[in-house]
Amino acid sequence: MAESIADTLIPVTIVTGFLGAGKTTLLNRILKEDHHHRIAVIENEYGEAGIDDDLLVHSEAEQIVSMNNGCICCTIRGDLSRILTKLRIQREKGESKFDWVVIETTGLADPGPVAQTFFMDDVVAAFFRLDGVVTVVDAMNGDATLDQQPEAQAQVGFADRILVSKTDLVDEEKAKALEERLRAMNPHADMRRVNMGDCPVDVVIDIQGFNISDVLNVAPDFLTGAHKHHHSDEISSFLYESDRPFDPQRFEHYFMSLLSVYGQDLLRYKGILYLQGADREIVLQGVHMTAGTQAFGPWEGSPKSRIVFIGRNLPKEALIKGLDACLC
Template identity: 65%
Template sequence: MQVEEMQEPDIPVTILTGFLGAGKTTLLNRILTEDHKHRIAIIENEFGPENIDNELIVQSDKEQIVSMNNGCVCCTIRGDLSRVLTDLRHKRDRGEIAFDYVVIETTGVANPGPVAQTFFMDDAVAPYFRLDGVVTVVDAKHGSATLDAEAPARDQVGFADRILLSKCDLVTEEEASALEARLRQMNARAPIRRVDMGKCPVEEVLDISGFNMNDVLDVDPTFFNEGHHHHHDDDIHSFVFDTDRAFDPMKLERYFMSLTSVYGEDLLRYKGVLNLQGSPNRVVVQGVHMLAVSDVLGPWGDRKPTSRLVFIGRNLPEEAIRRGLQTCLV
């Protein structure tokens, strides 16, 4: 697989998502009022000509609130987000505003995928802004019913680098545990935290390094223990491919091109550490939909060369993908 050297952008960005009523605004107020070292620029998106949530957000001298009312973030925001981020950066360069972090709060019915892709595909954004992670808020009280009924809510879970479970005080321990088990089957990568949105530590949201190109695959160990016994017929699920055999680089690259061309829209997130034939180094690859990036890590050293790939997607043909990956092994 081809590997490109990338200059590290200097402005980290968190995408904050979650279905309507999950507690994003409460969490955002927490971030804006807590005494932390960040100067945060907030970018919001909501439906309609008037931004109702803007009145709920605490105004602070340290933060710049940028409201966008252009409709659903997943279908119309691409150009506007690029423009707003570029405008913020230019104002910062001119000394008109000061910020060192950006939080994008998406509308409650948004799929965060296109927003995430902006930080890889947009030439006006990618060199300056670094996507730190996608944080998804799930309501413990209504979360299971929402996941049953709303496809965007399932997408939000699939894209998450971290899941924050809110309103746990309104449910029993058994109900909360059952929801956690369901979320783990949908997304094995994302750690789950039970939090009170009004008291959530900022470090649970910012600087989580969810999109870092490193070899840490945050697969919940209980994912393997629970197996694949689904209590719900979710279209979003995750699976892990492990092998001690090396991949043929050319075969794997051709397979990934084919895989993303056919299933790209349904491949929400995927990440892996690869053992490539002929290479003494670990290679990490991760992608969002049809866009994948890769980088070379250090040598294997004393570690046994192995490969692990995690896929999270919508109605993916797991066994067919496993067979396809098998054909790429040496």
């Protein structure tokens, strides 16, 4: 079978989570495990002097690059592009050997701009693909952190997979309540309880969170009934569905306007579009103000639009009315 373009790109995983959630312990575990992957780790700390690099295990199979001159979510995005390009060139010359990249963000980072790098930076997008965003949540302090830190809520909203750590330090009732809250914030993310010191690499890499196949299975949890939600979290999600087609021009105009107004608060959105005149599924996927569409295969069954929105304080009813106005 011919190799696709996606198969030739270097996969990248973003690992995020608030301060103390267990990201460094997780990476140490991955670096020590005999998993036959060669992983380059890019880790970022906020401040001039880093210490996480001293805590990480070093071996010949992995390369660790530290970025300490700012938060990876803002000014350092250009540095991320340059470091990825440098690693790629070293790899092509045989000076560095790796088949996967893991980016650990600072605990204070919104991972959205990091994810955008893989769509907005043409040099990066030509050689790397984003496999997924993994968010670590501390079961012991998770509720308080989500109550007090908007960055922690954004990290949950962006997640393709949520790893709940330190469940051994809380009772089952508290652990289940936190998981229920996380599912209400981001129903599409896979969730697992993990012991960071005994965590296999396959819970972090190759989760295919940004693959078309993942988009085609839009938010299956929405179909099993509503989640209970007793917290006033800024991050929430909703599913838009319609069996009427969108007028392509009206939809494009409205969606571009939507992104210009709410783009910073739209953490993730993905789904299938039923467009008038199109004889196949159209995949929509985006992060913040960066959106893209791609034609997929012919419809199986009745055509239907299904789009998941995950964001901060989204005006759900207004967005639904706007989308409805684009229908034929």
